[in-house]
Amino acid sequence: MVTRMSSLFLRTLREDPADAELPGHKLLVRAGYVRRAAPGIYTWLPLGLRVLRKVETIVREEMEAIGGQELAFPALLPKEPYEATNRWTDYGDNLFRIVDRKDAQMLLGPTHEEMFCLAVKDMYTSYKDLPLTIFQMQNKYRDEARPRAGVLRGREFIMKDSYSFDIDQAGLQKAYDAHRDAYIKIFDRFGFEYVIVQADSGAMGGSASEEFLAVSPNGEDTFVRDESGYAANIEAVEIPVAAPVEAGVGPAHVEDTPDTPTIETLVAQLNANHPRADGRGWTAADTLKNVLVMLVHPADEEHPQGWREPLAIGVPGDREVDAKRLEAQVAPAEVEAFEEKDFASHPELAKGYIGPGVLGRGSDLIQNLEERDEDGAPEGEKYPEDQIRFLLDPSIPEGSAWVTGADEPGKHVIDLVHGRDFTADGRIQAAEIREGDPSPSGTGTLTLARGVEMGHIFQLGTKYAEALGLKVLDENGKLVTVTMGSYGVGVTRAVGVIAEDNHDEVGLVWPRQVAPFDVHVVVAGKGEELFVAADDLAAQLEAKGVEVILDDRAGKVSPGVKFKDAELIGVPTILVVGKGLADGVVEIKDRRTGERREVPVGDAVAAVRAEIGATA
């Protein structure tokens, strides 16, 4: 059926919506594709729903091509399976929780690992039943702290989530590779630039994991890549632990460094008052900065209200701790700032002068455990059992010498050697990554860019199957735990990304494969004969399977308004029936290139079909 602008539920807007920042988001609202219903929650208007369905169809076709079977789980789910896997608490405030009229606790599903796992457990019993890949395309819910950018990060959104079930790692690898190939096909069909990066596994558990990021300067994710093909989400970058070195310095010595609570003031004072013997100037990179944060762990059996843990992170003074990298490392715990009240309850911490000593792993020179034991711990704290966990950046080699806090206001210690004078509880991948850093791949240096996570493929392994007891009999009649993969595509988000990637200053420019229509027929003028001819062309096109939107608005709607709307809406081909009709010609315009050409009316249908690549 030809869609007619005269009755289409659509009002284009000349002004940008107040709450939109990204150009694609603004245009999706202005052109009448989506409407905000609540923060992070959108209505899909008729035009938008058409694009969404095309995106869904592409995803469905590629999932079915790798043998995926579609089903549909509910969005409203019981709590118990999510409790069994800890996600009920691990998801924290991101989970929409509901209490029903019978006081049963329920949730709106963020993803469905648990439900798929239980369904397979219920129905399958043998290795012969596997492999299996099942998927759904359905509303997901996450109570995002910062919903943003329209449909790019919503609180209700459509996701294709699929899950693979295999008897062993080889099977899982095969399912994973099949999904990887399918995702490449899907994102190629969407027609935006993307990159496949190593991913952090986050709260999902499991091991191998890659993300498909749409490359976009407005993306929320940062990724790195080098010349060798290595690419990783910044959260997943693994900086190798630096090889040990020989510091070649004398014993550590504490020096007065008054009023040096910052790295900058410290370096200035070191160069002024404590120049190095070899004449090299001190830089921030010579200092060890010990950053304190507060982890908020989710509830567990021992801590029904959750619990808070201070954490100290040692990084070279010329680097910051990267909040997202840190969050990824400590998830499901959340990271909060270490506040004045926290310092108050840890009087051993001299703010601005914190060193490994007070963190409990220094040498006698800077820490005397006996002495501190005599002093005793602050009220209500055990000590030293409750000593603050101290993790070092991997770039700090064994044997390297540092200037760092001496745990007294106005004092630093110089030539403190890692391994000789202090140790830590381990390493943490939390320091910022910079453009030009050596690549962890060992080849060249890193470049940084931004992207939007569009897909995620994930070897979950046995985490969920173990928690929920999904086992099958193997060839020898022994029960073995099934190994799972989980794979997601952001379907509503894809519409947002395609819009961000396909527009110009006057409107959207849809790639053909997801455009709401194939051709936008514009009646440019008032003559009855124009309407008749346009109607006729639209009907002929529809009869050939071409999807047509016809701007048949009469009355006061000028050709100028119609052209503006056509450019805003962004159907790839525009067919103008205007004053040329008197000479037997109509105009075909390419929305993307702006090219126009006149064709005889009688050739218009064939010309449009050639334009859109229709065959037969």
Place this chain on the structure above:
Amino acid sequence: MVTRMSSLFLRTLREDPADAELPGHKLLVRAGYVRRAAPGIYTWLPLGLRVLRKVETIVREEMEAIGGQELAFPALLPKEPYEATNRWTDYGDNLFRIVDRKDAQMLLGPTHEEMFCLAVKDMYTSYKDLPLTIFQMQNKYRDEARPRAGVLRGREFIMKDSYSFDIDQAGLQKAYDAHRDAYIKIFDRFGFEYVIVQADSGAMGGSASEEFLAVSPNGEDTFVRDESGYAANIEAVEIPVAAPVEAGVGPAHVEDTPDTPTIETLVAQLNANHPRADGRGWTAADTLKNVLVMLVHPADEEHPQGWREPLAIGVPGDREVDAKRLEAQVAPAEVEAFEEKDFASHPELAKGYIGPGVLGRGSDLIQNLEERDEDGAPEGEKYPEDQIRFLLDPSIPEGSAWVTGADEPGKHVIDLVHGRDFTADGRIQAAEIREGDPSPSGTGTLTLARGVEMGHIFQLGTKYAEALGLKVLDENGKLVTVTMGSYGVGVTRAVGVIAEDNHDEVGLVWPRQVAPFDVHVVVAGKGEELFVAADDLAAQLEAKGVEVILDDRAGKVSPGVKFKDAELIGVPTILVVGKGLADGVVEIKDRRTGERREVPVGDAVAAVRAEIGATA
């Protein structure tokens, strides 16, 4: 793509699920169409999803045929619009309510009148924009007190809801009629028996309203019909008020009737001790039974916690109050039993002997207001302003004489005449309706039957548009309130109803138009050549657009098991490739009739296509 049983995510069950009562529900679970995820919440397995999509397509096609435009509102909605129309409270416990991380109150949409109304308000301004019909097909949520019968009454379910917007009643009537016609087409295509009945408008407000009920002995709704074509949901039956009569009895007189708290004991004692002068025996129909219930009204501005109101209903002693009819009349208030504690706080009520006197509207004979005022009202109650509301059944004519309670234990009053000796506050349509009752249409008598509500069409009028301020300019440039209609089809429920209506003792028997597949090809035997031939036939059929499920299970799955599964699954045509193949024949079986016939292999594709009505 041919669906293969060897890899299909399906396990048929030989046993009925413990929680299923209706045969269709049992079979949908046993045949692997749906799975229960939580009470009233179902997963659609691959087979079920295929049927569901076909049902959706039928509904979508008919909605588009009447000019309906599809869009998709979110399921998770803000509270405010629902507060503006009072549905936030009127829906009571049926609404799933959520508090998000920012303490905003939200809900899962039960229907979307408010959201559609606001969208139109935002986008449209003039009568020229109307008429408009927009619809969606999407998950709805209702926290039913008694979810039942699988997908027949779920708490998460798919509904097609459409809304019409018009400038006047004539437009609304046209949209209503168009929907009525579309629904007739939809339900005809579903292929179950249904009836269109007058409906009660319930909590929705508005006026004209009809329901499409699938006729089913297991339905939750009761409806009536007569020979003239009149049909109504029992909740919507309007019994005409009986014409006044002349009782021709003397003054009312109170008599001792000890130990007669029930109608039965009363009638016995009347006949024994107080025979009528004319010799006619007393029957229950001569008595006036005054039934007390407690209404629980939802919160409003004056009563933020809601409020409770006692209500007395006077019905002839041979009828009960019908709970559903009463609930429909008093909605959004809910009905609770009048309990001992309620009697305790109303000491004026003599349980078993309650009459119109104490209800405040009797003559001096049975009630002395002055006397009661001296006694004073119970603590905390105003009196007589807080007198209990008393409503009479319409079958009780003015002028009729009754035996009823005298408001003292062991006493009744005889010859109490309605209008002469007592009055009520009004009428209520709450008495039970019985088979054989005279029809309110004036023609013949009523028959009763049961059904499942499958569709509801509703002239909402201006209720929502007024509450939310949806006005447009009319032809004269004056703002007028838009008039709305709302129209629903239970989509997931339709699958359940079709299953209830289409099965036999061994399995489901799908109507072709919603069957998950067109043909079920069964390999009945172990020979490799059977598999090759079946594969080939399946591929040929698929190439012709026929949807095929192929039972290619090898190993220990016997032909008997395969036949059982095919009958359970219920695809209308079964093609058996078995031992006849050696003689060049295969068997075509009609699932519904059980008829079988052999056809040469070479003719099988054509024969199957003829069977399923394929053309070209």
